[in-house]
Amino acid sequence: MSKRQGILLSEAEQCHCPNWDERPEGIEIDLLVIHSISLPPGEFGGPWIDDLFMNRLDPEAHPYFKEIQGLKVSCHLLIRRDGQMIQYVPLDRRAWHAGPSSFCGRDNCNDFSIGIELEGSDDQPFTTAQYQALTSATHAIRRLFPRITSQRITSHASIAPQRKTDPGPRFDWPRYLASIDSTSNDPPV
Numbered sequence: 001m002s003k004r005q006g007i008l009l010s011e012a013e014q015c016h017c018p019n020w021d022e023r024p025e026g027i028e029i030d031l032l033v034i035h036s037i038s039l040p041p042g043e044f045g046g047p048w049i050d051d052l053f054m055n056r057l058d059p060e061a062h063p064y065f066k067e068i069q070g071l072k073v074s075c076h077l078l079i080r081r082d083g084q085m086i087q088y089v090p091l092d093r094r095a096w097h098a099g100p101s102s103f104c105g106r107d108n109c110n111d112f113s114i115g116i117e118l119e120g121s122d123d124q125p126f127t128t129a130q131y132q133a134l135t136s137a138t139h140a141i142r143r144l145f146p147r148i149t150s151q152r153i154t155s156h157a158s159i160a161p162q163r164k165t166d167p168g169p170r171f172d173w174p175r176y177l178a179s180i181d182s183t184s185n186d187p188p189v
Contacts, residue, residue: 006090
């Protein structure tokens with residue numbers, strides 16, 4: 001991990017995204033939000049997720065891309081189907097992943113959360129490699145931000161229920177939570 005240009009995970013490939021800003025003064029990072037993304041919807045692989053987060057998505061490359069043209073979004077980490085981790089935004093900076101959102105009565109989750117995108121969709125299971133990488137990333141994040149307990153790990157659907165469904169019903173929460181709690185001091189969920 002490096003603090004030189006913000007907090008970077010050494011195990012992640014770095015892809016410096018322009019869609020971030022500084023967190024509000026005095027805000028502690030104490031929430032981890034799990035998302036899923038596929039571009040075009042339901043398709044995996046290809047450069048499209050990178051292109052979206054880098055503001056270079058060609059609206060002519062697929063009909064769906066016209067619908068999201070001009071969207072400026074990001075996440076801290078993406079975990080591809082093969083487990084490859086890509087970091088777009090330093091963990092101590094505010095990524096634009098949650099949109100209008102609320103957790104335990106606090107609005108604007110981007111201010112105090114870290115967002116991890118899994119390459120996937122609501123209707124397909126995630127891969128073993130993704131769960132392994134997500135567990136590794138979660139352990140690293142929790143060492144840096146100890147206020148992120150198991151009770152402060154949630155889905156995009158939970159913080160924006162009227163807008164979002166991800167990571168969806170195929171995400172195995174018991175498997176993931178067991179993997180992170182097996183070596184932590186957090187009380188079980």
